[in-house]
Amino acid sequence: MLLEALSSAILGLTLAWVAYQRLPHRLPARTLVLPTGVAGALSGAFVMNTALDAGSFLTILLGAAIVSVASLSLLLRPAGRLRRRSATA
Secondary structure (H helix, E strand, O other), rough: HHHHHHHHHHHHHHHHHHHHHHHHOOOOOOHHHHHHHHHHHHHHHHHHHHHOOOOOOHHHHHHHHHHHHHHHHOOOOOOOOOOOOOOOO
């Protein structure tokens, strides 16, 4: 269990770091992105471990990666500026 938690935390940190390196203009500050990736991965590992009752190690890491990426995707901002039209236009 400790190895799964540590591995999923490292996986979440790695995914968050890669996302921040590739999309710095679309993500908020790094101090928010990195903990979000770790928290998502730990949550995903917990859910998979609970659902599968100590399933295989790779399956738990896959669940951790899925929830971590989903958590990071919630932080993304639109690529361009939003064009707002006035009500009178």
